[in-house]
Amino acid sequence: MRQARAWLQVGFLPRRQRAPWPAWALLVCGMGLFMAAALDWREADTARVDAEQALRTWQEERQDEQLRQRRQAQAAATASMPAKATPPSRETLRNAQRVAALLDHRWDQLFAALEAHTPAGLQWLRLEHEAEAGEVQLEGLASEGRLALQVVDALAAEPRWHEVAMSRLEAGQGAEGASLRFELRARTGLNLP
Amino acid sequence: MSPWMLEARRAVRAWRPSSRPGAATLFVQPGRVWQLHSAVPATELDSVPAWCHQHPGTSLRLLVSGHLTHQLCANDPTLPLHSEEDVQAWARHQWQHYHGSVAEQWPMVAWCRGDERGASALHGLDLAALRQAAQAHRVSLLAVDPWWTAALRRVSIVRPAWGQGKRATLWLVEGALCTAVQVAEGRVLDLRTRYLEAANAEALAERLLGLGDDDSLLPGDLLMGYGIDGEARLPAVMHSARLGTLAGGCPVPVEGAG
Numbered sequence: 001m002r003q004a005r006a007w008l009q010v011g012f013l014p015r016r017q018r019a020p021w022p023a024w025a026l027l028v029c030g031m032g033l034f035m036a037a038a039l040d041w042r043e044a045d046t047a048r049v050d051a052e053q054a055l056r057t058w059q060e061e062r063q064d065e066q067l068r069q070r071r072q073a074q075a076a077a078t079a080s081m082p083a084k085a086t087p088p089s090r091e092t093l094r095n096a097q098r099v100a101a102l103l104d105h106r107w108d109q110l111f112a113a114l115e116a117h118t119p120a121g122l123q124w125l126r127l128e129h130e131a132e133a134g135e136v137q138l139e140g141l142a143s144e145g146r147l148a149l150q151v152v153d154a155l156a157a158e159p160r161w162h163e164v165a166m167s168r169l170e171a172g173q174g175a176e177g178a179s180l181r182f183e184l185r186a187r188t189g190l191n192l193p
Numbered sequence: 194m195s196p197w198m199l200e201a202r203r204a205v206r207a208w209r210p211s212s213r214p215g216a217a218t219l220f221v222q223p224g225r226v227w228q229l230h231s232a233v234p235a236t237e238l239d240s241v242p243a244w245c246h247q248h249p250g251t252s253l254r255l256l257v258s259g260h261l262t263h264q265l266c267a268n269d270p271t272l273p274l275h276s277e278e279d280v281q282a283w284a285r286h287q288w289q290h291y292h293g294s295v296a297e298q299w300p301m302v303a304w305c306r307g308d309e310r311g312a313s314a315l316h317g318l319d320l321a322a323l324r325q326a327a328q329a330h331r332v333s334l335l336a337v338d339p340w341w342t343a344a345l346r347r348v349s350i351v352r353p354a355w356g357q358g359k360r361a362t363l364w365l366v367e368g369a370l371c372t373a374v375q376v377a378e379g380r381v382l383d384l385r386t387r388y389l390e391a392a393n394a395e396a397l398a399e400r401l402l403g404l405g406d407d408d409s410l411l412p413g414d415l416l417m418g419y420g421i422d423g424e425a426r427l428p429a430v431m432h433s434a435r436l437g438t439l440a441g442g443c444p445v446p447v448e449g450a451g
Contacts, residue, residue, distance in 0.1 A: 004357050005379025007345040010302045011338040012257075012315050020204035 098132070105131045110188065113161065114138075117154035122147045125181075139183045141172060148182040160189035199250070199331075216252035216335055219244060220443045222367075223260050223317055227443035235443050242326035252333040256444075259365060259372045261317030262339045263288060263299075264384035267310040274310055277303045284312035292316070309380050313339045340444065341365055341374050341384065344417060351436065355415065364401065364410060366418030366439055368392035371400065373408075394423040397439075398431060410434060419444050 088096075110129065118124065121143035128137040142148040148169065156164040164186040172181035219241060220227040226238040238244050245253070265284045267274050274280045281303035288296035300320045303312040320337060327334040344365055348355055355361065356376040363374040369392045375383040387408075389396040401410040410416065414434055421427075421439040437445045 004349070004353055007349050007356075007376075007379065008304060008306065008309055008342065008381045009338075009346065010304055010313060010342050011336045012300045012302050012313070012320060013334065013337050020201075022201040022205055025201075 102131055109160070110136070113155065113158050117151055117158075119147050119150060122151060134188045136186045136188055137167075137183070138186075139181070141179045141181055143179050145169065145180050148180060148184075152184055155184075155186060162187045162189070216254050216333075217244070217248065218254045218256060220256045220258065220340070221261065221318060222258040222443070225442070229256075229443065229445075235441070235445075237442065241323055245327050245330040245332040248332065249330040250332070252335050253327060254335045255323070255337045256340050256343045257315060257318060257337060258340055259367050259370050259386070261315060263292075263314045263316055264339070264341070264372065264386065265312050265314075266381075266383045268383055270308070272310075274305060277305045280305050280310050280312055284314070288314055307380070308382070311381070311384060315339075340367075341372055344444070345374065345376075345381070347417075348415060348436070352415070355413075359413070362411070362414045364414060364416045364418070364434075366397060366416065366421055368420030369396070371397070371418075392420050392422060394421055394426040397421055398428055401431065402428065417444070 114124065114127075122140055123142075124138065124140045126137075126139040129135070140148070140151075142151075148166065152164050152166055155161045165184060166182060167185050168181075168183040170181050172179055218229045219238065220229055220235070221241065226241055226244070227235045228238055228244070229235050241253075241255070265287055267280060267283060272283065274283055281301055284303060285296060285299075285301060288299070296314065296316070299314040299316050301312055301314045304310065315337070318337075323337070324334055326332075341363075344363060348363060356363070357379050358377075360375065360377040360382070363376065365372040365374065366389075369389045371387040371389060373383070373385045373387060374381060375385070385408075387400060389400050401416075403409070410431065415436050416431060416434045416439070417436040418439050419441045424438060424440045427435070427439075
């Protein structure tokens with residue numbers, strides 16, 4: 001449905017467009033309040049910015065103070081330490097070198113030689129090895145004296161084994177009956193430098 | 194209430210739209226003043242200043258009879274009138290030609306809304322004196338309108354679709370004076386003033402039906418007004434076009450239309 005067109009309306013008095021003076025008074029009051037509020041807000045904002053700046057300054061000073069105290073504590077701890085570390089003694093060094101050399105000793109070659117020349121019927125009871133001196137002391141049980149001698153000969157034939165000798169041989173009692181208890185000594189080239 | 198608060202209240206009231214309820218409506222004729230009521234018949238008053246004296250601090254709206262105004266429409270589309278100022282200057286020149294230099298002082302209102310171009314002049318009422326009287330009694334004079342524009346307002350309320358289509362005429366009868374408001378598609382095309390031989394039904398019928406041309410009452414036209422004797426003797430076609438009684442001493446208000 002078409003909207004009806006409004007009829008022409010005329011009058012001899014000018015249509016009042018201007019707001020009455022109370023409206024202007026209210027407007028002025030409103031603007032005054034607005035200005036006051038704006039000024040208050042500005043002051044509050046300035047105070048907030050100042051407070052934040054003060055807080056930042058305080059935090060920075062506190063961090064600087066903590067850093068300074070930490071440096072002082074570190075300096076005090078450093079001062080309480082010996083000025084220079086004592087150099088290790090010769091004996092300490094030698095012991096350390098010895099331990100290091102023992103760790104590097106060729107135990108595998110020693111055991112490989114013993115395993116390679118241990119015939120059936122022979123049992124090893126004890127092994128003592130002075131790594132520095134290269135001395136080896138072995139004790140074992142042999143079902144026959146021939147086997148003990150065979151071991152002595154075989155070890156003596158090894159390139160790094162020297163002065164292999166039977167130091168003791170006596171009758172003993174093994175797990176499989178009567179046997180010979182023997183002990184042999186030798187020097188090896190496996191000793192430490 | 195302090196005086197300045199009273200003054201503030203009056204100023205705010207004066208600023209409110211003139212059609213607000215609570216403002217009294219007076220109809221001003223030559224030598225007579227009526228107060229129009231919505232529910233009860235109009236009451237005749239002594240004068241507008243007397244009413245202001247009796248109702249200080251109130252609001253007032255005046256409707257001016259066609260007997261106190263002149264109307265002129267610029268129907269010729271070739272007239273170089275492009276603004277209200279152009280129309281007002283043209284209308285004042287026309288009235289000065291017919292009524293002499295007295296027309297220079299008449300309060301005028303002009304309009305220029307597309308092909309609606311015209312002007313009204315208030316020649317029978319001292320508007321300045323009225324405003325002064327109202328101001329003296331703190332009465333807010335909200336509007337001083339020619340009756341034809343108030344009548345159009347009334348028609349738009351009781352017959353909203355009238356005049357929004359093809360050409361029609363609102364015949365405003367005020368005794369022997371008849372103002373024809375010709376409209377089409379919601380626009381006021383012409384305002385013409387005609388006079389009857391007498392302020393009675395026969396003269397009105399003769400004027401509106403006798404010519405049988407464009408200047409006559411046609412189907413779709415409306416008839417309203419006051420001051421006609423022997424209203425019952427009007428032909429049936431005029432009765433059907435009638436909007437309210439024509440017999441009273443003043444127009445019926447908007448709400449009282451029937």
